[in-house]
Amino acid sequence: MLAIIGGSGLTQLAYLNVTHREVVRTPYGEPSGILNFGRIGCRDVVFIARHGHGHTIPPHLVNYRANVWSLARAAHAEGIVSVASVGGIRSDLKPGVVVVPHQILDYTWGRKHTYEEGGDTQVAHVDFTEPYDATLRQGLLAAATDAGELVVDGAVYATTQGPRLETAAEINCIERDGGDIVGMTGMPEASLARELDVPYAAICVVANWCAGRHDSANGIRFDAIEGLLQDTHARVRRIIEHFCVA
Structure with missing residues (x-):
């Protein structure tokens, strides 16, 4: 069973042949929403x-413990793939x-x-x-190659608290610390999966330049992000589909 956690721009998997849905209770409270079980190709997927139905849960209020526990223990997932939208700092991560x-x-x-x-x-x-499982990472990279999708191999994901975006000075600081991309949900999701001994990897879509960079030098244009996310997440969905049929 492969678990997929969808972030901003990926609230559902259109090609997931849903067989059933479950409301899960955990010792750590309520997960973000129902678990959708089904198949992609020959692989069972949950x-x-x-961020819940309608993207109503901000990153600092996501119940990461309940989400990861429900996938690892209730759904018995053998691996977790996280999909997230991030900002780009490094020059090639546009x-x-x-x-x-x-x-x-981790700045959370x-x-x-x-x-x-x-x-x-x-x-x-x-x-x-x-922090990321090597086998799962390589599987995603191989699936991207099979799908004919260009993917960058390797970046340091800096996780900030949110929900506000960062100042230009904060981005400068993160860059000096070695950060390449910035998101708000990478932690503690990854470390919780490690505590439960479930392989975990992430695939990220760069939605915008970070504050103070390129066309975000004087502010981030949110109107340009939505259309880009729709197009780019379609590529991510193809990668995941190839990963599942490999």
């Missing part, structure tokens, strides 16, 4: 919209580019970021040196 990141910077705060809550059990630490 899909959840990260709007419309699809990228499979390889590393993470106040989120429920672990399943470790103390109590009577011994605390378990997880290695997070490589």
Whole structure:
């Protein structure tokens, strides 16, 4: 079973042949929405919209623990692919580019970021040196090649708190820290999957230049983003389809 978490611009999978839907209760509260089970090609798939129906849940209020637990434990997913929209800092990561990141910077705060809550059990630490699963990453890159889609291999995903976008000075700081793309949902999703020992990888759509960069030098034009996301997420859907039939 492959789990797919859809972000901004990917609230449903049109080619998912849905067999059933489930409302899942978790020890960590309510997930963002129902789980949609079905098949793509020969692979069983479960899909959840990260921001809920109608994109009503802001990134800092997403119940990441419930989402990941529902996919890993209730749906018994053997891998999780996260789809997210990001801003581009690095010069080759311009709007419309699809990228499979390889590393993470975490600037979030106040989120429920672990399943470790103390109590009577011994605390378990997880290695997070490589935050994304290598096999799952390579599978996505191979699927992109099979689909004839150009994808950038590798970027450092800097996760900010949101829901506001960053200042130009903050982007300069993130760039000095080594960040290549900026989004609001990469953490703690990735580390929670690692705690539950479920392979996790991300495929990101660059929706805009970050603040202070290129045509976002004096502000970000939201009117230009929606159409770009629709076109680029169609490419992501093709990649996922090829990944599932490989």
